[in-house]
Amino acid sequence: MSEDLFPIPADWAAHARMNQTARAADYRRSLDDGDAYWLEQAQRLDWITPPTRASDSSFDEADFGIQWFADGTLNVSANCLDRHLAERGDVTAILWEPDDPSEAPRSLTYRELHAEVCRFANVLKDAGARRGDRITIYMPMIPEAAMALLACARIGAIHSVVFGGFSPEALAGRITDCDSSIVVTADEGRRGGKRVPLKANVDAALALDHCTSVRRVLVVRATGGAVAMQPGRDSWYDEAMAGVAPDCPAEVMNAEDPLFLLYTSGSTGKPKGVVHSSGGYLLWASLTHALCFDYRPGDVWWCAADVGWVTGHSYIVYGPLANGATTLMYEGLPSWPTPSRIWEVVDRHQVHTLFTAPTVLRALMKEGDHHVAKTSRASLQLLGSVGEPINPEAWRWYHGVAGEGRCPIIDTWWQTETGGAMIAPMPGATDLKPGSATFPMPGVEAQIVDGEGAVQDGASEGNLVIARSWPGQMRTVWNDHERFFQTYFTTFPGKYTTGDGARRDEDGYYWITGRVDDVINVSGHRMGTAEVESALVLHATVAEAAVVGMPHDIKGQGIYAYVTLNVGEEPSEDLRRTLTQWVRSEIGPIATPDVIQFAPGLPKTRSGKIMRRILRKIAEGEVSAQALGDVSTLADPSVVADLVRSRAGVA
Ligand code: WTA
Numbered sequence: 001m002s003e004d005l006f007p008i009p010a011d012w013a014a015h016a017r018m019n020q021t022a023r024a025a026d027y028r029r030s031l032d033d034g035d036a037y038w039l040e041q042a043q044r045l046d047w048i049t050p051p052t053r054a055s056d057s058s059f060d061e062a063d064f065g066i067q068w069f070a071d072g073t074l075n076v077s078a079n080c081l082d083r084h085l086a087e088r089g090d091v092t093a094i095l096w097e098p099d100d101p102s103e104a105p106r107s108l109t110y111r112e113l114h115a116e117v118c119r120f121a122n123v124l125k126d127a128g129a130r131r132g133d134r135i136t137i138y139m140p141m142i143p144e145a146a147m148a149l150l151a152c153a154r155i156g157a158i159h160s161v162v163f164g165g166f167s168p169e170a171l172a173g174r175i176t177d178c179d180s181s182i183v184v185t186a187d188e189g190r191r192g193g194k195r196v197p198l199k200a201n202v203d204a205a206l207a208l209d210h211c212t213s214v215r216r217v218l219v220v221r222a223t224g225g226a227v228a229m230q231p232g233r234d235s236w237y238d239e240a241m242a243g244v245a246p247d248c249p250a251e252v253m254n255a256e257d258p259l260f261l262l263y264t265s266g267s268t269g270k271p272k273g274v275v276h277s278s279g280g281y282l283l284w285a286s287l288t289h290a291l292c293f294d295y296r297p298g299d300v301w302w303c304a305a306d307v308g309w310v311t312g313h314s315y316i317v318y319g320p321l322a323n324g325a326t327t328l329m330y331e332g333l334p335s336w337p338t339p340s341r342i343w344e345v346v347d348r349h350q351v352h353t354l355f356t357a358p359t360v361l362r363a364l365m366k367e368g369d370h371h372v373a374k375t376s377r378a379s380l381q382l383l384g385s386v387g388e389p390i391n392p393e394a395w396r397w398y399h400g401v402a403g404e405g406r407c408p409i410i411d412t413w414w415q416t417e418t419g420g421a422m423i424a425p426m427p428g429a430t431d432l433k434p435g436s437a438t439f440p441m442p443g444v445e446a447q448i449v450d451g452e453g454a455v456q457d458g459a460s461e462g463n464l465v466i467a468r469s470w471p472g473q474m475r476t477v478w479n480d481h482e483r484f485f486q487t488y489f490t491t492f493p494g495k496y497t498t499g500d501g502a503r504r505d506e507d508g509y510y511w512i513t514g515r516v517d518d519v520i521n522v523s524g525h526r527m528g529t530a531e532v533e534s535a536l537v538l539h540a541t542v543a544e545a546a547v548v549g550m551p552h553d554i555k556g557q558g559i560y561a562y563v564t565l566n567v568g569e570e571p572s573e574d575l576r577r578t579l580t581q582w583v584r585s586e587i588g589p590i591a592t593p594d595v596i597q598f599a600p601g602l603p604k605t606r607s608g609k610i611m612r613r614i615l616r617k618i619a620e621g622e623v624s625a626q627a628l629g630d631v632s633t634l635a636d637p638s639v640v641a642d643l644v645r646s647r648a649g650v651a
Pocket of ligand 1 (some may be wrong): 264309310311385386387388389390411412413414415416417437498499500512514515521524525526
C-alpha cells in the first residue's frame with residue numbers, strides 16, 4: 001500500500017451505511033447478479049407501476065439499445081416532493097443563499113416547494129406546454145430554477161437547461177436543436193456583485209433568424225432590473241402564478257421517457273443534447289448521492305455547482321430531493337466578496353457536506369489559509385470534489401486546511417453522459433489516496449484498455465471504458481441516435497468509451513489522467529476545441545484556427561488558440577483583443593481564449609490533417625526538438641520553427 005493512504009476515520013467506519021467489506025460484497029453482487037440487484041435498488045424510488053425488468057441493454061451494433069426498468073412507470077417530481085410530504089413536509093428542502101451576503105437567505109420546506117412546483121407546472125401548461133415538449137431553462141441560481149426543472153418533470157415536459165454564462169448565439173443553437181417552444185428565464189442574474197442580462201440575452205437569441213421555435217417566454221423577477229417584454233410572447237412568472245390552481249397531478253411517465261436533455265461538448269461538431277431517462281437516471285442520482293456522501297436526514301447538503309451543469313442537475317436537485325435532503329443553493333461565487341465567503345456560507349447554514357470543484361480549491365488556496373482559519377467550519381463532516389482531476393496539493397489542502405483533517409474527501413469521477421458518480425469513495429468504506437477517485441460504484445464495470453481495445457489487468461494505464469450499461473447512462477443524443485452510437489461505442493466495440501485516460505494502481509485504485517480526445521476541461525467545464533475553432537473562423541479576418549489545451553495553475557487547463565489570418569490581415573494587439581471578445585460573444589465567457597498566437601501556418605500532414613500533438617507541445621512550452629518529435633512527415637516542417645519563434649511573444 002502506498003504511504004499516502006488516508007484510512008477511514010473511526011467514526012465514519014462505525015456509523016456509515018457501507019463499510020469496506022460490505023462495499024466489496026455489494027459491488028460483486030451488482031455485477032454477478034445484476035438484474036436482481038437493480039430491481040432491489042429500484043425500490044428506493046416510488047413507482048406507480050413497479051418494474052419487473054432491470055436492464056434491456058446492449059452496446060453491440062446488431063442490437064444496440066439502452067433501457068432500464070422499461071415496464072415501470074413513475075413521476076420524478078412526485079419522487080422528489082409528494083412522497084416526502086407525509087413524514088417530512090416541514091423539513092427544509094431548499095436553502096437559498098443570495099449573492100449579496102447582507103441579504104437574507106430564503107428557505108422552502110418540502111410542502112412549500114411542492115405547492116410552488118404544482119403552480120409552476122400549471123403556469124407551464126397555461127403557456128401551452130404538453131408532455132414531451134422541450135422547455136429551455138436559462139436561469140440564475142435561484143430556487144425558481146430548481147422549481148422549473150421539477151415543474152417540467154411534473155407534466156412530463158423535457159427540460160433543457162442552458163448555463164446562464166452562455167451567449168445568445170450559444171443559447172439560440174441549443175433552443176433550435178431541440179425545437180424548444182418555451183423559455184423560462186429571469187430578468188437578470190447576479191454573480192459576484194455583477195448583473196447578468198439573462199432576459200436581454202434571450203431576446204437577442206430569439207431575434208436570430210434561425211431561432212424560430214419559441215412561442216412563449218416566462219420571466220422570473222429576480223433583481224427587478226428593467227427588461228423589455230414582448231406582448232403575446234413574454235409573461236412575468238409572478239403574474240402568471242397568481243392566476244393558476246395550486247394543485248397539479250403528476251403525469252404518469254414511463255421509466256424510459258426522457259426527463260431532460262443537457263448539451264455538452266464533444267471532440268467534434270456542435271454540442272450534443274445528452275438525453276437522460278426518468279427512472280434509471282433518478283435512481284442513479286439518488287443512489288450515488290446516498291452512497292458516496294452517506295446522506296442522512298437532517299444533514300445540510302451543499303453542492304456548490306451551477307444548475308446549468310449536470311452536477312447541478314444530479315446533486316443540487318434530483319439526487320438530494322429524491323432522498324428528502326436539505327439542499328443548499330448558492331447564487332454567487334465562492335470567493336466573493338472575500339475569499340472567506342464559501343466558508344462563511346458553510347458556517348451560516350451549518351453545512352455538513354460541501355461538494356465543489358478543484359479549480360475553486362486552487363483559487364482559494366492561492367489566497368492564503370487565513371481566509372479559511374477565521375471561519376469555524378465545525379459543522380463540516382464530509383468534502384466532495386468533481387469536474388476535473390484533483391491534484392494532490394489541492395486534495396491535501398482541502399483535507400488538512402479546509403476540513404482540518406477530519407473530513408474524508410469524496411472525489412467523484414463521472415460525466416454528463418453518466419448521470420451521476422461512477423468512480424468514487426464512500427466515506428465509511430474507502431481508504432483514500434490523494435488524487436485518486438478510488439473504486440467503481442455498484443454496477444460500474446470499469447476497464448482499462450490499450451489502443452487496440454485489449455483489456456489490461458492489474459496495475460495498468462490506458463483508456464477508461466465501461467463494459468456494461470448502468471441505470472444512469474444517457475440514452476441517446478437528441479435527434480441523432482447514430483451519433484450516439486458512433487461517438488461512444490465504436491472506438492472500442494461493445495464498450496462505452498469515456499474519452500478519459502486512467503491508471504489503476506497495484507491496490508486497484510483508479511487515477512483519472514484526463515481527456516484523451518479533443519475535449520478540454522477549463523475550470524471544471526467541458527469545452528470542445530472544435531467549438532472554439534468554429535467560433536474563431538466565423539470572424540472575417542480569420543482563415544484558420546486550431547485550439548488546444550494548455551496547463552493552467554487555477555483553471556486546470558486554459559484555452560490556447562493558434563490563428564492564421566486571411567491574406568492582407570495584419571496581426572496586432574487590437575486584433576487579438578477583438579478575437580478574444582468575439583469568442584466570448586459567440587460562445588460565452590467560459591470559452592475565453594487564454595492565449596491567441598498568430599500563426600502564419602499550421603503544422604499539417606501531407607494529407608492536410610493538423611498535427612495537434614505538436615501544437616499541444618508548443619502550448620505547453622515544450623519546444624525542444626525531442627519534445628516536438630518527428631516533424632519530417634509534415635507538409636512544411638519549417639512551420640514548426642516559426643511557431644516556436646513566435647510563441648515567445650505571446651505566452
Ligand atoms: C472530467 C462533470 C478527474 C473528466 C461531472 C470527464 C474528472 C469530464 C472528474 C466530464 C474527477 C469529471 N476526476 N476528472 N473527479 N470529474 N472529470 O461532462 O475528464 O462536465 O470526462 O461532467 O470531466 O465533464 P462533465
